[in-house]
Amino acid sequence: MPANVTHKSQGIGAAMNRVDGRLKVTGKANYAGDSQFASPPLIGWVVGADVASGTLTHLDTSGAESQEGVHAVITHLNSVEQAPFGSPEDMGRFGQSRAMLNDTTIRYAGFPIAMVVADTLEQARYAAQLIEFTITPAPISLLSEHQEAQVVPEDDDGGYDPDAGIGNIDAALADHQRFDMTYTTPNQVSAAMEPHTCIASYDGEQLEVQASVQILASAVDCLASTFKLPADKIRIKSPYVGGGFGSKLGLHNDAILACIGALQLQRPVKVAMTRRQVFHNAPHRGKSIQHMALSVTDEGQLAGVRHHSAMPMAKDYAFAEGTGVAARINYQAAAIDSQHRVKVVDSPMIDSVRAPGDAIGSLAFESAVDELARTLDIDPVTFRRNNIAPVHPITGADFSTNNLDRCLQEGAAQFGWDERTYRTRGTRKNGFGVALGMRMNMIVPSEASLTLHPNGELVVHTDMTDIGTGTYTILTQIVAEHLKVDANRITIDLGDSNSPTSSGSGGSFGASSAGTAVLNACEALSEKLCELAGLARGNSLVQLAGDNVIFGEGQTQQQHAVPHLLNSDSPLTVTGSVAPDEGNDEYVQYSSAAHFAEVEVDTITGEVRILRQHGAFSAGRILNRKTAGSQLKGGMIWGASYALLEDLQQDPRDGSFVNCDFAEYHIAVNRDIGDITLQLIEEPDYKACKLGSKGIGELGITGSGAAIANAVFDAVGVRVRDFPITPDKIVKQLSETR
Amino acid sequence: MSSITINQQEYALPSDPRTTLLDFLHQNLQLFGARKGCDHGQCGACTVLVDGERMNACLLLTFQLAGKAVVTIEGVADNDDLHPLQQAFIDNDAFQCGFCTSGQICAGIAAQRELQEQRPSAVWFDAYYTRLEDVKERLSGNLCRCGAYPHIIEAVTSTDSTPEA
Numbered sequence: 094m095p096a097n098v099t100h101k102s103q104g105i106g107a108a109m110n111r112v113d114g115r116l117k118v119t120g121k122a123n124y125a126g127d128s129q130f131a132s133p134p135l136i137g138w139v140v141g142a143d144v145a146s147g148t149l150t151h152l153d154t155s156g157a158e159s160q161e162g163v164h165a166v167i168t169h170l171n172s173v174e175q176a177p178f179g180s181p182e183d184m185g186r187f188g189q190s191r192a193m194l195n196d197t198t199i200r201y202a203g204f205p206i207a208m209v210v211a212d213t214l215e216q217a218r219y220a221a222q223l224i225e226f227t228i229t230p231a232p233i234s235l236l237s238e239h240q241e242a243q244v245v246p247e248d249d250d251g252g253y254d255p256d257a258g259i260g261n262i263d264a265a266l267a268d269h270q271r272f273d274m275t276y277t278t279p280n281q282v283s284a285a286m287e288p289h290t291c292i293a294s295y296d297g298e299q300l301e302v303q304a305s306v307q308i309l310a311s312a313v314d315c316l317a318s319t320f321k322l323p324a325d326k327i328r329i330k331s332p333y334v335g336g337g338f339g340s341k342l343g344l345h346n347d348a349i350l351a352c353i354g355a356l357q358l359q360r361p362v363k364v365a366m367t368r369r370q371v372f373h374n375a376p377h378r379g380k381s382i383q384h385m386a387l388s389v390t391d392e393g394q395l396a397g398v399r400h401h402s403a404m405p406m407a408k409d410y411a412f413a414e415g416t417g418v419a420a421r422i423n424y425q426a427a428a429i430d431s432q433h434r435v436k437v438v439d440s441p442m443i444d445s446v447r448a449p450g451d452a453i454g455s456l457a458f459e460s461a462v463d464e465l466a467r468t469l470d471i472d473p474v475t476f477r478r479n480n481i482a483p484v485h486p487i488t489g490a491d492f493s494t495n496n497l498d499r500c501l502q503e504g505a506a507q508f509g510w511d512e513r514t515y516r517t518r519g520t521r522k523n524g525f526g527v528a529l530g531m532r533m534n535m536i537v538p539s540e541a542s543l544t545l546h547p548n549g550e551l552v553v554h555t556d557m558t559d560i561g562t563g564t565y566t567i568l569t570q571i572v573a574e575h576l577k578v579d580a581n582r583i584t585i586d587l588g589d590s591n592s593p594t595s596s597g598s599g600g601s602f603g604a605s606s607a608g609t610a611v612l613n614a615c616e617a618l619s620e621k622l623c624e625l626a627g628l629a630r631g632n633s634l635v636q637l638a639g640d641n642v643i644f645g646e647g648q649t650q651q652q653h654a655v656p657h658l659l660n661s662d663s664p665l666t667v668t669g670s671v672a673p674d675e676g677n678d679e680y681v682q683y684s685s686a687a688h689f690a691e692v693e694v695d696t697i698t699g700e701v702r703i704l705r706q707h708g709a710f711s712a713g714r715i716l717n718r719k720t721a722g723s724q725l726k727g728g729m730i731w732g733a734s735y736a737l738l739e740d741l742q743q744d745p746r747d748g749s750f751v752n753c754d755f756a757e758y759h760i761a762v763n764r765d766i767g768d769i770t771l772q773l774i775e776e777p778d779y780k781a782c783k784l785g786s787k788g789i790g791e792l793g794i795t796g797s798g799a800a801i802a803n804a805v806f807d808a809v810g811v812r813v814r815d816f817p818i819t820p821d822k823i824v825k826q827l828s829e830t831r
Numbered sequence: 832m833s834s835i836t837i838n839q840q841e842y843a844l845p846s847d848p849r850t851t852l853l854d855f856l857h858q859n860l861q862l863f864g865a866r867k868g869c870d871h872g873q874c875g876a877c878t879v880l881v882d883g884e885r886m887n888a889c890l891l892l893t894f895q896l897a898g899k900a901v902v903t904i905e906g907v908a909d910n911d912d913l914h915p916l917q918q919a920f921i922d923n924d925a926f927q928c929g930f931c932t933s934g935q936i937c938a939g940i941a942a943q944r945e946l947q948e949q950r951p952s953a954v955w956f957d958a959y960y961t962r963l964e965d966v967k968e969r970l971s972g973n974l975c976r977c978g979a980y981p982h983i984i985e986a987v988t989s990t991d992s993t994p995e996a
Contacts, residue, residue: 114921117929118913118936120864120904127863213858215849286868286876286930286976335866335930336976368869518959561928561977723924727978755873755974762974764954764967769981 104574105567105784108719112580113333113565122333125305126290126365129330134292134363135164137210137354138217139346139370140224141203145439145748147230149197149206156223157209162216164358166224168207169194173356175319179409186412186444187343188314194353199228200409201441202749203373205346210354210362233439233748235405239275239382242403242434246413249433250449251533251600253415259487260428265397269388272465276385276457277815280741280750281378282371283446284760287335289375290365291348293355300355302329304348307337308597309556309590312344316352332588334598337560339376339445342599346374372753376444377741379405381416383457393471395426395480400458406435407443414443415450419458419795422531422683425482439748445599447731448791451532452798456735456816459528459799464812473527473803474505481529485681493534493680493780496711500687500774501529504709507772508689521693523704524808530686530796534713534778534787537596539606540670543572543614545622547656547664549640551576552584553614557595557607559587562790563720567604568611570717571784575615577636593668601684601788604716606671609782614669621667625658626651671782682781684712684792688729688800691767694808696827699820701737701805703767710771712792713778714785721789726769728793734761736798737817835896837862838906844894852896853877853888856903864904864933868974875973878934878941879903885941904933907940916940919986927977935973939987942969946993963988 103109116122128134142149154166165171175192178200182189193205207224211217236242246255292303300322306312309329317324334341347364354362366374381404388397400420406413417431446452466476478501484491505511505527513525541555551572559565568585572578586592596606619635622642628651636643640655659665689707694700706729715721738759742751752758777785798816806812811826834841837860845855853870856862856879868876870889877888880902888903907914916939919925926932945952946966954960954968966984975983 110921111924113929114926115913117926117932118904118917118920119908120862120933122929124863124866124930126857126867128861133858213847213850214854215847219849284976286874286928286974287866288868334928336928338976365867368871368874561926563927719924720927723927723977723979723982726981727927730978730980754871755869756871760974760976761978761980762971763980763984764964764971766967766978766980 103570103580105570106715106718107570109566109570109717111563111566111720112569124287124333124335125292125303125331126363128292128361128363129303130292130294130361132361134361135210135212135354135358136214136217137208137350137362137364138221139205139350139364140207140221141370141373142199142206142228144199144228144230145202145233147199147228149199149226150229151227153225154207157220160216160220162212163209163220165210166207167194167210167353167357169196173320173353176321181318184314184318185311187308187311188318190319191315191344191349192319193346193349201439202747203370203441205350208350208354210358235438235440235743235745235748236380236403236436239384239403242436244406244435244437246406246433246435247411249413249415250445251415253418255433256431257421257487258430262397262399262428262430265428266386266388266399269390269396271386271388274385274461274464274814276383276460278381278453278456279816280380280743281446281735281739282741282758283338283340285336285338285340288366288368288371289341289345289347291351292361292363293351294361295355295359297359298326300327300352302348302352304329304331304344305334305341306331306344307334307341307558307560307599309558309588310594313590315344319349320352320356329590330588331558334558334560337598338447339449339599342445369753372741372750373441376442378414378446379440379443381453383416385461387461387465389465389469393469393476393479395424397428398424398426399430401432404435405438405440405443407440408437410442412444416454418450419454421487422485423458423529424480425486429487448532448794451530451791451795452735455528455530455796456798459796460802463803467806474501474510477501477529490679490681493682494776494778495683495685496774496776497529497531497685500685500709500711503774504687504689504707504772507709508707510689520697521695522808523691523693524804526690526800526803526807528688528796528799528803530688530792531683532601532788532792532795534682534684534781535600535602536671536673536782537602537606538672539595539610540593540668541595541607541610541614542593542666542668543618544664544666545618545655547640547659547662549637549655550582551578552586553611554586554592555595555607555610556590556592557587557603558598560598562598562603562724563717564603564607566720567608567716571608571611572615575612601790601792605782605784605786605788608716608784608786609671610669612669612784613671614667617667617669621665622658626653680780682787684787684789686710686792686796688796690800690804692801692804692808694805694823696809699823699827701818703733703765703801705768706733708771708793709774710792711774711776712789713776713781713787715773715775716786718773722771724789725771725793728791729769729797730761730766731794732797733766733801735816736801740817833897835893836900838903844897848892848894850893851889852891852893855893856888862903862905866930866933868931875938876931876934878937878973880937880941885938904936907936915990916986919990923982923986925982925986926979931973931975935975935983938970938973942987943991945969946991
């Protein structure tokens with residue numbers, strides 16, 4: 094292919110189809126459970142504890158062991174040696190030992206107490222039913238009231254201080270019209286469609302693992318910590334991940350148990366959590382109780398903003414969610430008081446679920462703010478525009494870029510906010526809602542290599558993952574644009590722990606972090622090629638055309654054959670990396686969103702139907718308009734699902750979750766969702782990173798649910814403060830006001 | 832009859848009567864395209880076509896399918912030529928992680944046929960229902976946690992030749 098024909102449709106920002114699309118629509122993308130090992134794996138079936146806390150006092154596996162096809166029943170009595178759970182202390186939580194089957198202590202409901210390993214799934218599943226066990230239960234502790242949460246977490250996820258504020262909050266609340274509100278959000282789960290699954294193989298020296306994990310490097314650390322193995326004897330592959338949403342940031346029971354099986358039997362062993370097991374054995378988001386007090390001047394200016402969050406923290410696992418951070422950033426106020434407290438509970442692991450802090454914080458806080466605007470009879474869009482902050486409301490730092498006001502203004506225009514019309518259809522009334530969202534942006538250290546082969550093909554290696562975010566595609570576009578090369582000459586190799594260490598996927602940091610590393614690798618290759626051609630360094634125009642490199646343009650253009658430049662048949666590899674300080678840290682970096690919704694509420698049944706959602710987003714430079722739009726819409730749907738449906742209920746007697754399947758834990762289905770539209774207000778943010786992009790993976794959800802909650806109020810005057818807004822709660826309030 | 836046809840190839844039924852069609856595809860045939868998202872018939876990720884009708888492979892015992900013809904996602908394309916709905920999924924970006932996609936496409940193919948044959952859906956009993964809601968209703972047995980729903984609907988409607996009722 095000649096130079097300069099890089100399709101515009103393949104460069105940064107283009108709405109290019111996913112490069113892995115064909116594999117995914119033909120069922121050929123390899124997820125963790127699709128064994129690539131030479132011999133078929135044995136199947137491990139997990140038996141879990143039926144109480145949340147206690148001691149395993151009786152265990153009889155003889156019935157299971159004698160079954161056809163059973164190779165082993167692994168329990169704490171015969172498992173391989175493991176380091177204590179949570180060690181070493183100085184390692185991040187995803188790199189610590191996640192030991193199990195190593196003692197008689199029951200850490201939470203569903204905690205594994207035995208694993209049957211058999212030739213087939215059917216054999217293992219049946220034999221597991223024959224295991225007899227007794228657990229002597231211990232008393233459990235859960236969070237039920239706000240005041241029970243007294244522990245100050247060391248920090249909140251995302252590096253936030255548990256407490257932050259400015260001004261005299263008591264005075265600000267006392268001097269103006271004051272609103273006190275308590276909102277609650279329930280336990281929630283990621284519910285990625287792919288249950289956590291792992292196949293491990295051990296040949297006596299090397300541990301090879303197919304896992305479903307968002308971050309590979311720390312997953313290697315985790316296995317090294319757990320099994321006291323050198324990290325260089327462990328290789329994890331995770332080329333395709335069937336959804337993560339935080340629940341696959343680290344490795345979980347499937348991976349530890351598959352490795353235990355493989356280490357013990359020296360055969361490949363596959364462990365797939367059942368869907369029911371995922372609810373207990375993968376992390377969940379704890380419930381929140383959010384006490385808020387807000388005050389507002391007669392002119393509609395926020396004066397005092399108090400947000401006190403109470404949440405559970407899982408025993409032995411120091412994760413706290415920054416549920417109140419929306420109160421610190423969304424609006425300016427004379428006084429702000431944000432506080433997070435936790436209670437240590439006997440719950441399964443509590444960790445990140447998509448948009449930690451903001452997903453449920455924005456749900457409550459943006460509903461509360463809406464109550465003010467509605468009570469004062471100020472247009473909710475106007476109220477928000479009058480109160481958003483020109484600088485960080487607490488620190489006073491400038492934003493790197495901030496288009497929140499444009500999101501609100503232009504979003505309202507496109508949604509038709511000022512032209513909204515009310516109607517009644519039979520027993521249904523419509524209503525409109527708005528909410529905003531601010532999501533912190535960050536860069537995480539990342540490295541990638543770029544290899545130029547003598548035939549002119551380019552291969553990127555990085556242990557980055559594509560969890561549906563479109564990483565394969567946007568990295569292809571970055572290389573295609575920089576080296577003016579056709580996408581089909583580029584291979585992106587992801588999800589292999591032997592590759593250079595990346596940020597991994599999570600916290601909306603993946604695209605900017607891994608992308609900037611790849612961009613830097615491209616620049617390194619350009620420079621190296623200039624050097625090999627004997628040209629001045631920094632000649633920015635270096636293009637690849639087939640197996641030729643073209644330098645410069647016009648009169649000074651030069652062309653060299655790649656094999657000639659490389660002066661050998663061996664490929665040329667360069668690396669690129671990025672570190673957080675490359676961004677400009679004197680500025681605060683946020684992506685911004687304005688959400689609009691129209692719903693219809695049935696005044697008899699209390700059913701809410703979402704007619705439409707519209708989002709206006711600003712997140713720096715957009716790397717692929719198609720995949721970015723998909724991710725944002727997906728987040729908006731999460732918000733809808735949080736507002737109306739999701740509620741993981743915990744049995745107060747034994748701490749177990751009650752509704753552990755999709756018939757009982759409702760996530761939005763196709764017909765729950767109305768028309769979804771969005772607009773992108775694009776302004777590259779080069780203070781955020783060299784690519785100019787900012788995170789979008791969690792932006793779509795931030796504020797989305799509150800817009801729907803606010804629309805429900807607009808439709809029928811019902812304000813439900815304990816999410817989700819289910820028909821029973823609406824009917825109850827309607828009947829009280831009738 | 833003790834065989835089953837899968838993607839036009841005949842296979843002996845498994846010896847273990849407990850083996851579901853989904854586990855048969857995975858364990859016995861190494862056909863991983865139909866996905867196990869719940870194993871309870873609640874998510875639709877394992878949707879396949881059995882004699883042209885969409886079914887959850889996790890809810891079928893293979894031994895009951897003697898003489899049946901099954902098409903999985905691996906059998907939807909005509910060799911290298913993608914089915915129009917597969918191409919529409921790519922063009923409309925109707926997936927993100929891809930795990931539910933096999934089931935969505937099989938369900939979409941079957942739903943298009945149901946629309947052609949004017950088979951009723953639950954929304955037909957709602958006085959205000961629209962064609963769009965009908966399509967959404969028919970695809971609500973297939974969960975997508977990435978939230979690709981709007982694009983799935985665009986893919987299915989853009990390749991649906993059923994005239995408006």
